Amino acid sequence: MRISPNSHRMESMEPRTHDGFPSQDDPAAAPLNDRERAAHLLSRLSYGPRPGETDKVIEIGAEAWLKEQLQDKDPSDPRLASWLSEYQTLALTVKDCAAFTYTERERGKTQTREEQRAERKKRRIPLDEVVWSTALRAVYSDRQATEVMGEFWRNHLNVSFTKGQNIYAAVPHYEAAVLRNNIWGKFPDMLKASAMHPAMLYYLDNHLSRRPPSKQELAEIERKTKRKTGSEERAVEAVQIASQRGLNENYARELLELHTLGVDNYYKQKDVIALAEILTGWTVDGGRKGSQDFVFKASMHVRGDIKLLGKKFPEDQEKGPGQGLSVLKMLGEHKGTADFIAMKMVRFLVADKPSEKLVAKVAKTYRKTKGDLVAMTQTIVESEDFWSRSNYRTKFKTPYEFILSALRVTGADIDRQASIGRYLQEMGQPIYHCDDPTGYYDTADAWLDPGVMALRWEFATDLANSKIRGVKIPDTFYDQIPHDGPPRLWQHHLTKLILPGGAGDRTRAALATVTSEYLDKKKRVPDLYEIGPTLVGLLLGSPEFQQQ
Amino acid sequence: MSHKNPTSRRDFLKLAAASGVALHSGAFANQLLASETLAPGYVPQDGSNKSLVVIFLRGGADHMNVIVPYGDPDYAAHRPTLAMNLESGLIKLDKTFGLHPAMTSLQSLWASGKLAPIVCAGSPHTTRSHFDAQDWMEFGAPGNRGVRDGWLNRYLATTQKKGDSASEFRALGMQELLPRSLRGTYPVLAVPSSLTKKKSSRNLDAFERFYGEGGDMLEGGEMMSGEREDDAAGVVKSGRITIETLRRLQAIIAASEKKNKNATVSGSSYPDSRFGQRLKKIALVLKANEGLEVAGIDYNGWDDHAQEGGAEGNMADRLRDLSTGISAFCQDLGPTLDTTTILVMTEFGRTVKENGNSGTDHGHGGAMFVIGGGVKGGEVHGDWRGLKPENLYQGRDLAVSTDFRDVFNAVLENSLGFEPPSGFFPDYKPNRLKKLF
Numbered sequence: 012m013r014i015s016p017n018s019h020r021m022e023s024m025e026p027r028t029h030d031g032f033p034s035q036d037d038p039a040a041a042p043l044n045d046r047e048r049a050a051h052l053l054s055r056l057s058y059g060p061r062p063g064e065t066d067k068v069i070e071i072g073a074e075a076w077l078k079e080q081l082q083d084k085d086p087s088d089p090r091l092a093s094w095l096s097e098y099q100t101l102a103l104t105v106k107d108c109a110a111f112t113y114t115e116r117e118r119g120k121t122q123t124r125e126e127q128r129a130e131r132k133k134r135r136i137p138l139d140e141v142v143w144s145t146a147l148r149a150v151y152s153d154r155q156a157t158e159v160m161g162e163f164w165r166n167h168l169n170v171s172f173t174k175g176q177n178i179y180a181a182v183p184h185y186e187a188a189v190l191r192n193n194i195w196g197k198f199p200d201m202l203k204a205s206a207m208h209p210a211m212l213y214y215l216d217n218h219l220s221r222r223p224p225s226k227q228e229l230a231e232i233e234r235k236t237k238r239k240t241g242s243e244e245r246a247v248e249a250v251q252i253a254s255q256r257g258l259n260e261n262y263a264r265e266l267l268e269l270h271t272l273g274v275d276n277y278y279k280q281k282d283v284i285a286l287a288e289i290l291t292g293w294t295v296d297g298g299r300k301g302s303q304d305f306v307f308k309a310s311m312h313v314r315g316d317i318k319l320l321g322k323k324f325p326e327d328q329e330k331g332p333g334q335g336l337s338v339l340k341m342l343g344e345h346k347g348t349a350d351f352i353a354m355k356m357v358r359f360l361v362a363d364k365p366s367e368k369l370v371a372k373v374a375k376t377y378r379k380t381k382g383d384l385v386a387m388t389q390t391i392v393e394s395e396d397f398w399s400r401s402n403y404r405t406k407f408k409t410p411y412e413f414i415l416s417a418l419r420v421t422g423a424d425i426d427r428q429a430s431i432g433r434y435l436q437e438m439g440q441p442i443y444h445c446d447d448p449t450g451y452y453d454t455a456d457a458w459l460d461p462g463v464m465a466l467r468w469e470f471a472t473d474l475a476n477s478k479i480r481g482v483k484i485p486d487t488f489y490d491q492i493p494h495d496g497p498p499r500l501w502q503h504h505l506t507k508l509i510l511p512g513g514a515g516d517r518t519r520a521a522l523a524t525v526t527s528e529y530l531d532k533k534k535r536v537p538d539l540y541e542i543g544p545t546l547v548g549l550l551l552g553s554p555e556f557q558q559q
Numbered sequence: 560m561s562h563k564n565p566t567s568r569r570d571f572l573k574l575a576a577a578s579g580v581a582l583h584s585g586a587f588a589n590q591l592l593a594s595e596t597l598a599p600g601y602v603p604q605d606g607s608n609k610s611l612v613v614i615f616l617r618g619g620a621d622h623m624n625v626i627v628p629y630g631d632p633d634y635a636a637h638r639p640t641l642a643m644n645l646e647s648g649l650i651k652l653d654k655t656f657g658l659h660p661a662m663t664s665l666q667s668l669w670a671s672g673k674l675a676p677i678v679c680a681g682s683p684h685t686t687r688s689h690f691d692a693q694d695w696m697e698f699g700a701p702g703n704r705g706v707r708d709g710w711l712n713r714y715l716a717t718t719q720k721k722g723d724s725a726s727e728f729r730a731l732g733m734q735e736l737l738p739r740s741l742r743g744t745y746p747v748l749a750v751p752s753s754l755t756k757k758k759s760s761r762n763l764d765a766f767e768r769f770y771g772e773g774g775d776m777l778e779g780g781e782m783m784s785g786e787r788e789d790d791a792a793g794v795v796k797s798g799r800i801t802i803e804t805l806r807r808l809q810a811i812i813a814a815s816e817k818k819n820k821n822a823t824v825s826g827s828s829y830p831d832s833r834f835g836q837r838l839k840k841i842a843l844v845l846k847a848n849e850g851l852e853v854a855g856i857d858y859n860g861w862d863d864h865a866q867e868g869g870a871e872g873n874m875a876d877r878l879r880d881l882s883t884g885i886s887a888f889c890q891d892l893g894p895t896l897d898t899t900t901i902l903v904m905t906e907f908g909r910t911v912k913e914n915g916n917s918g919t920d921h922g923h924g925g926a927m928f929v930i931g932g933g934v935k936g937g938e939v940h941g942d943w944r945g946l947k948p949e950n951l952y953q954g955r956d957l958a959v960s961t962d963f964r965d966v967f968n969a970v971l972e973n974s975l976g977f978e979p980p981s982g983f984f985p986d987y988k989p990n991r992l993k994k995l996f
Contacts, residue, residue: 216864219916251639255914261864264687264921274688280953283687407794437752439735446859449690456707459793460737461800462749463769468762469753515791521768552762553769554791554798 021490045069051403051511052076054559055360055477056392057155062491065511076133080156081385083197091151094144100137100183101144105209106303108137109180123196130160134179138172138432142442143181146431149415157194160388162411163359164190165443166450167352168205170214173446178213180303182443185210198342198352198382202270206339207305207332209295215262215448218294221288221311223257239286246552258313263287265448272347282320288313290326290335307332349377353387362402369396404512404558407455410438412559417474417551420509421484429481434470438463468552470538475548489543498537502526502546509550518553522546609973610845612854612888613711614903615697615738616881618862619689620925621919622908622957624874625662626676626939630655633946640869640917647870652676656939660870661879664886668930673889673896673935675995679924679941680966681907683961687921690860692906696963697740699984706985708743710967711853715745718977728807730853731844733837738855746796747853748804750840760809763802770798812840815847829887832880834858838888845895852975861905865916885930897932900974902966908957911946924957927966933973933996939996965990972996 043051048066053060056077060068068076095101114130116122122130145165149158161411170185172178189208193201205211212218224232232253237246262284268274292312296302309330316325319338327333340347353373357365373390380386391397408416414434418425425431435441439458445451452458473479492504502522506514514522529542550556579646624641628634633644643649650659650666656678658665668674684701686692695701699710708716715730721894730747732738739748753759829835833858841854858881885903889896904927909919930936942960944950952958964984971977973996979989 021711216916216918219865223915244979248639251636254639258920259864259916259918260920268688274691275686280685280687291880368707404791437735447689456742458736459797460732460749461746461797461804462732462737462751463735464766464794464798464801465751465759465762465805466735466753467980469751469759471565471766472758472762517795518769524768549765549769554764554794558791 013102018542038183040400040506043398043400045404048073048398051398052392053155053511054404055397055406056080056159057410057419058149058158058419060511061419062422062508063486072121073392077156077389080154080155083250087153088151091147094147097138098144100140101187103183104303105181105184106301108183109303112136112180115419120460134176137179137183138443140528141186142432145186145442146415150418150425156388157191160194160384161190163356163453164194164201166445166453167355168201168211169445169448170210170443172443174214177297178210181208181210181213184208193384195385196383197380198348198377198384203336203339205270206266206277206290206293206335209297209303209305212295212305214294215265216259217290218297220259220262220293220404221256221291221308222288222313223255229254258284258287258291258540260284260287263290266342269448269450271342271351272345273351275349276351277320277345285317285319286338289317289319289338289542292334293335325477341383346374346378349382352382353377356387357396359453360388361394361397363406363407363456366396369394404555406559407459408557408559409451409453409458410440410463410467411442411451413557414438414470416559417471417556418482421474421547421551422488423474424483424485426481429480431482434466434473434479438466438470450495464552464557467557471551471556472548475544475551476545484544484547486540489539492539494539498530498539498542499523499526501539501542505543505546505550509547510553512553512555514553514555518550518555522549525549577615591638607847608850609898609975610854610900611711611970612845612856612899612901613738613740614881614885615693615740615855615857616861616903616905617689617693617857617859618905619692619723619907619909619921620861620905620926621863621867621874622678622922622924623911624867624869624919625878625926626652626653626659626678627659628678628943628946629657631943631946635806637912637946639913641867641913641919643869649983652939655943659875659878661875662882664879664882668886668889669714669937673930673934673938675929675934675938675940677927677929677940677958677961677966677995678943679957680904680961681924681926681965683962684993685923687907687923689906689921694739695904696904697738699740699964699967700986701964707737709740710984711740711855712743712745712747713983714971714975714977714979715747715853716743717980717983719745724732728804728811728844728849728851730855731804731808731841731851732855732959733841734857736859741853741855746800746804748800748808750805750808754805754809754812760806763806766798767802768831770795770802784806808844811849812843813848815843819843819846828883829891830880830883832884834880835884838884839891842888842891845899848895863909863918864914864920865918867913867918880959889930898933900934900970901930902970903930904963904966905930910955911951911957912955922956924959927961927963929966929970929995931974935995936992940992961992962987962990965992966995968992969995 015260046069049065050060052068052073053064057236090536100111103111112134114133136469149162152158168189170178170182172182173498185208189201189204193204233246233250236249237243260283264283267278267283267286272278292308294306294308294311296304296306314326316323317334318324322341324334324338334451350370354365354370356375357370361369368389372394373387376383376386376390396402414431418431432441440451477483491508492501506519506522525545526542530537623634623638627643627649629644643660644656645651648660650660650663650669651657652669656676658669658676665674682692682695682701684695684832686695695703697709699713700706711730728746730741732741732749735749735751737747741747751759772807837856841856844851844854858877860877862975863874866872885901888901892899905925907921907923908925909922911922916919940961944958944960948954950958964987968979968984968989969992971979
């Protein structure tokens, strides 16, 4: 057999190398090549590569990229900066936000329908702004790792607009002060900030939780009601109602189950009640004249030393929230918390079924660094597991990840009124609207039901064909590929942009068929701007793009 | 509509069982598949098509605000702001119980003996976590973290017949994501709301090549070399099932709409709510009589820790929507109701005492309803032990007197004609509820 000296070169000019995927001979266990490593990193710690980003990561290496991501300064896209500057509520305190969205009503005058509408609209401003800014940052921010982990914590310490209007004005500050401010800080700090934030206190009802009234207080209520109404019956009724006031276990339970230890881990029902008692008086200084901030109300607090998880927590002698604070400190240092947070982070960043070895390693980092989230993230990214081929492109994107990565990878222009919320809603993952305190799940079993692909295909083709109001893939996206090259190679160039890790045989074959059908039918000169959107829609709806 | 790659459901099951990504590995069904023998298949005894519609009230609906124990001497004292009585409009069931006043639309079903309320039903497990309680109820396996497939999915997988095609439409979840009870190895469609749009069927055609049995270059059904099966295998399967089952469903609904156009049952007015509209679609599929056996639907928002409300209020609004929806559905079904069972459940009931915020916290025993043909309605089922402190579970909740699996078991047997083999509900010894059907 004659071997041409150029055979290697010739081979490399086959179209498939345009997609940059590995040689077919790669055994399943082969380490990821440079391009795959870059694609993998960008798929897990960002919402996908912007044009040129994959090559940049190949050039500077994963470590340098991550280091850059962890820097404070965000030299983001100027579009993002200008959008964010238009928002009015994102930097406000809860009090200022409440004041900003408050509509003064004239006494004794009924509102017209227009006035009612205007009032509702005004009240919704923080909701719209926090939802929109979250999406825009995820698409355009250069600090992608921050956005990705932001989504993790948004779900871990979930609060939701579905709870009702009292939460609206509190969420922008919650996003800024509790989550974004601590994404690269220490978990116990974030936990404490959440526990003392009006958004969480409202969301899990702790603002209402209080000790039951004493006999003396009940007698007082009876006396007052009788004096006021002159009715014995009303007085008895008032006492009955008042005597029911008391503990609300909602927050205490989720604090143990979802925020720190994990379900039924180390604690029992009696601990839930004990913790609820400890946290009585942790409430919001609400009302028109209140600070709208956390306040400890000693009058609502169950006084006394309380045993929790077998340990005694003495009453705060200063009549402050000290008892609850020491519980939060204990929970922040608890082995159960380290294990639970480590498991969730590994599941989120590496695999639906996380390896116990890596979880143990990350939990160790947690304990060593007191929950330092940079150190934990680094432990994960530096692990063998993270780079293993068995974890490469095997995690199913949530609807949120799917939609945002599609917008990012196509460099889509989005205007403020863009209607992507509808798609998130239909797919079951609207931003800041998860009713359950679990937050949205990040594993495939929660999202990959037969049927869901129909919605993704709809989004993919709508986006590619500019059918989504306020969203457009700019011509510059297509300008990245050589128009004058053979039309049969267009699909390869587009694949390289959208699937930097390459496409499988089935997808490439299908794209080739679509291209052929187009070229065979076409009597005029083939036009990239014409066939491009079809190919992009198919790529975004392809099996490969659903994975990260 | 063309089916270029007719694929048997058994192939789907094999694929699904092998993947474990998209479709959970259900130990029980897998076992059956591995042995290549199927459990005694279900053959409808009378040739009729029996079906079950399962409604899950998520959040732990307050038993005592749904099936209200107005006649219990201790009730009112536990519920100072929430308590109701016959004067508040309760629908009297017997001398102890009444249905919440917002549920009047269910009165005629009760009167005609088609509505069976069950008191104090629930799980033998002590958990008060929503998420565990829901999972374990829907998996039919309290406290068992090994079981990850839903009890209804197990039913479908177990009664799978050889040679069935996936387009034979046995089950659906009428929402974008499946209730957990329908998740598992058997492919069940979660019906997207954009189902009826034209472009959604165009997309099915366009993406068929990407998710079909193989690309156009494939011959003999073999994987091409270099196919990285592990990358997206679960997605491909899910997509393939989406295409086949959605096409089938679209055809069924179109035919049923045509057939029923002139026969819209008078008086059946569904609420405009999402719940009502979804029930309406399920009715269309059921009336088509194309073999739908199981449909699931979730109703969220029953976690009333505060401002629950009594005869009026937050919970009343939900109960009204629920009841008018169910009532319209039953009317709409007409004679089909005789072969249809509706099961309403929730993960647990709530504290007997109301809490400090006119709400209730997580409790234990909950309310269930079985509605439809064949059920012995018109009487309250289950054992009520009263509200004396010594009869309460852990001194605070309704004790569970009927294991929810007893109800599931009875429904499977009587509504679907399927006798669950031993192990179907793990660690469970069947207790026959003879009086329910």
